[in-house]
Amino acid sequence: MPKKQKDFTEKIRKEQNLDYICFGYRMDESLQRRGQLKNLVNAIDLKANWAFPLRAFTSKTIRGYVKTNNILLQPEYNVKGIKHNFEEHRGGAAYFLRHFISEEDFLAAVKQDKNIEVDYLRHLFTTFKDVEYFGEDENEKEQR
Numbered sequence: 819m820p821k822k823q824k825d826f827t828e829k830i831r832k833e834q835n836l837d838y839i840c841f842g843y844r845m846d847e848s849l850q851r852r853g854q855l856k857n858l859v860n861a862i863d864l865k866a867n868w869a870f871p872l873r874a875f876t877s878k879t880i881r882g883y884v885k886t887n888n889i890l891l892q893p894e895y896n897v898k899g900i901k902h903n904f905e906e907h908r909g910g911a912a913y914f915l916r917h918f919i920s921e922e923d924f925l926a927a928v929k930q931d932k933n934i935e936v937d938y939l940r941h942l943f944t945t946f947k948d949v950e951y952f953g954e955d956e957n958e959k960e961q962r
Contacts (some may be wrong), residue, residue, distance in 0.1 A: 824866065826918065831867060838862065838869040846876045912938035 845852040854871040855861070861868045872880070883889075892897040894919045916924035928935045 822919075827866075827868070838867050840869045840871055842872050843870050844872050844875055844877070844880075910941055913941045 830836070831839050843851055843855060843856050855870055858870065858873070861871055861873045912924070912927070915927060915934075916938060924938075925936075
């Protein structure tokens with residue numbers, strides 16, 4: 819795991835007073851993941867205070883659970899046979915990347931996909947709609 823991620827997760831764990839940070843890693847994703855997760859007791863890495871509750875799940879069991887329980891997924895998950903609400907807001911990941919990882923990584927992602935910046939802006943205007951971005955509108959002042 820990159821040092822950057824370990825530092826970030828440790829910071830969040832302490833700020834939020836959490837015992838563990840949970841990851842959705844699964845053993846069926848790769849041989850490296852299988853080796854990383856195979857010997858954990860109760861799916862917990864006690865040294866890093868990380869938990870992997872989905873480690874023994876397979877992609878098939880997760881898809882089945884999602885479909886059976888009608889769970890909405892982000893459009894990034896292109897899971898065959900599960901319908902997505904593509905109007906659903908998805909800018910949270912872009913916001914997280916820009917403000918909690920780095921501006922440099924955000925700009926690199928935008929270079930690869932311009933929609934990431936659009937999603938970021940949509941997130942700002944839907945999540946923080948009560949925040950004044952451009953100051954007060956003169957018409958609103960007159961109406962008060």
